[in-house]
Amino acid sequence: MNDSPNFHMTPDEFRQAGRAVVNWIADYYEQIESYPVLSQVKPGEVRSMLPPDPPQEGETFEAILADVDRVVMPGITHWQSPNFFAYFPANASGPAILGDLLSSGLGVQGMIWATSPACTEVETHVLDWVVKMLGLPEKFLSSGEGGGVIQDSASGATLCAMLAARERVTGFASNERGCDGRLIAYASSQGHSSIEKAAMIAGIGRGNLRIIDVDEKYAMRPDRLQEQIEADLAQGLVPFYVAATVGTTSSNALDPLRAIGEIARRYGLWLHVDGAMSGTAALCPEFRYIHDGLELADSYAFNPHKWMFTNFDCDCFFVADRKTLIKTLSILPEYLRNKATESGAVIDYRDWHVPLGRRFRSLKLWFVIRHYGLEGLRYHVRRHVEIAQEFVRWVEEDADFELAAPAPLNVACFRHRGGDAINQAIMDRVNAGGEMYLTHTKLDDRLTLRMSIAQTNTERRHVEKAWRLIREAAAAVTSGQT
């Protein structure tokens, strides 16, 4: 029987095409500032360039790569541009891209230890490194009763923490019989939308998520948290989970972990702390104050795929008590039974998150940590904070603008004093210009501009240019040249 034709890319074809893609990416980074940061296409424009039907016959790799330029590139918003100041960063870096490439090449499944022991053990080990790198509480080390796992996103971590909390408070009865609508979760009004989404997914109901007021710094008020817990208890409800944030998405506010943690301990709530972007700052000892009180938390997550130069997806999720998490998410069908699992000597990460299958995501994190070393990572975090603080001073010194919230780290919330319409017009104008991209939030119901200064390649000159563009846009807008 003839095994040809084959259709597969041969190793030599892969070498050639692979080199072409590597060079394409290197060229891209060299030219990235020549693209408009925010894609300027209209809805449907990208699709209109694609044929309605899939190809019957295969095409050359050159043809495919040419269509990346022709079809895809106009529809790209350049998250890796040093002029990207929108949302939070989603940083790539050379070592991360290549670690991920190696993961794709190996193509292993790490659902259980036995299906590729290195995929599990490198992950556990590197996450222990991360505990030390950030100075996190030792209870999150795998050598004790805790441990870390890579999740797809902070949303996944928030959900898994809420599920473990739900099972802990119900004695694992919700897993068996479902929820009963009496469990109550807590987060501040500045908490991430994924907390509300988790409450929906987990069968808690968003009506059972209590939104706690914030103080003038947009941080959760512990007194209000305690009052709300007391009020819920008085109604016979069951407080079970509080989500605190280190660096809120909107304004980078720091919730007071210690005070919240003490309340969580007192009332038996699971405290989950989300440091999605800002957790990375703890690489530098001078910023570790943001985690003060974290030893009172049951779980913690931050995303190297935001500020730590590690490609999405890479959320590091730590728990103090891995047994509860595992018991919450464990299932063991016959076809996954194996000696290593039954010996109890290994970790099976399938039981630490929602999906069963999992890639070798720790490779890219391992590559990043080894390429930069602690020294290199700290250097860039410090630079970003330093430049952001300089931006803050420029805002404060300009009579037309004001700072809208404290800026403890690398995010500046600010606004033109002319009101919402002016700020909206400024934002639209700078983003349409293509030279930079920033986004907004609302604080105290007022439209507020955000500069998130943390992209891998952002340097002082990019922020300087951004501030010039913002002021030029303000001048044009306020003089009516819209």
Place this chain on the structure above:
Amino acid sequence: MNDSPNFHMTPDEFRQAGRAVVNWIADYYEQIESYPVLSQVKPGEVRSMLPPDPPQEGETFEAILADVDRVVMPGITHWQSPNFFAYFPANASGPAILGDLLSSGLGVQGMIWATSPACTEVETHVLDWVVKMLGLPEKFLSSGEGGGVIQDSASGATLCAMLAARERVTGFASNERGCDGRLIAYASSQGHSSIEKAAMIAGIGRGNLRIIDVDEKYAMRPDRLQEQIEADLAQGLVPFYVAATVGTTSSNALDPLRAIGEIARRYGLWLHVDGAMSGTAALCPEFRYIHDGLELADSYAFNPHKWMFTNFDCDCFFVADRKTLIKTLSILPEYLRNKATESGAVIDYRDWHVPLGRRFRSLKLWFVIRHYGLEGLRYHVRRHVEIAQEFVRWVEEDADFELAAPAPLNVACFRHRGGDAINQAIMDRVNAGGEMYLTHTKLDDRLTLRMSIAQTNTERRHVEKAWRLIREAAAAVTSGQT
């Protein structure tokens, strides 16, 4: 202010390191059959080769890559080996690896349309192609009321379908007030463990997942499903969701979709169909009978990351009514508001799954479809089925072995007639030998060996060798040479 030192990999360093990784992968595929398929390391062996603390200073890329060989490779189970017959495949291919590499290089977030329109539009478009390629019902096309999205895994798809079903039946009240323990889901005893996990996560409770008996082919019995629904209704419970499987994980059984779908329609249940591996067979018109009745389903998922040569993660999830899914998972914080979303003219995939952030995963699927063409994809699927059917005949012709279940496609369940201990010993022996890797299941409580014949590079000669190794192991085991 001096912007050096920098620590980043320069574009030229990236070109060089990237070429090294591309060549490493090409070499790996050339040598892959020289590795033991199943990793032979002991628990802790990989970790013991890693330093206890992270490096203070950065290291060279050569040093990092050398440690991949030294530390990682002994702990790899080679899913990409043509001698991998375990579980289900997790196929990589050249175009998929390079599509994923490009996605890493671009590093965009596709959480909403505006954050990179191409990431959303290529995905929607390619998933419409997939509907046509597999001959799926037209209601899953984005041009009507349905549409497709890439999920991380079939587990994610099963969960999202269950959540949408939960909200449909409760009029979106569960999202608001939480679950009430009265909703009942259904799956066969051969359904995937992710159904039970979804019932736990979604607040339904696994006690409210009814396990329906199967027939002699291990397919769900529709009569038993109907009886169980009636019994639950009689108790005042609320049947809401049934999961059917096209190609069960254990024995590749095909649930009768039409009969199940008619019952689902009659009682108002959401029918989710999981074709994780076997759905790919529908690329070939002669295998499309497996989806007979799929037009009665509310949602469908299959994984190009299993049999369709597209690296994990890439689960294609289709819904007939996207509005219900979106309403189930939608959240809209101020910092994600934008004109395109508010115009209603675009898709924001953040509302189609659990995570907020998302990679440009459709690139690899687009690359695979264009590289192979329908012709190339069909060729390999047909070859795998053909070889598997040949394996089935070898088993049937051997007096010492028996087929344990029908083998409609590419998975053969079989056993030695000597009983469980003999089969366990055969499996342990062939897996320890390193020349192949297969796993087991239980059918009718008897240990059953599985040959899943679908790895990208598996050809007839690999299966021939596997059968020889299995028979040699059987001979050794039964003659006492263990």
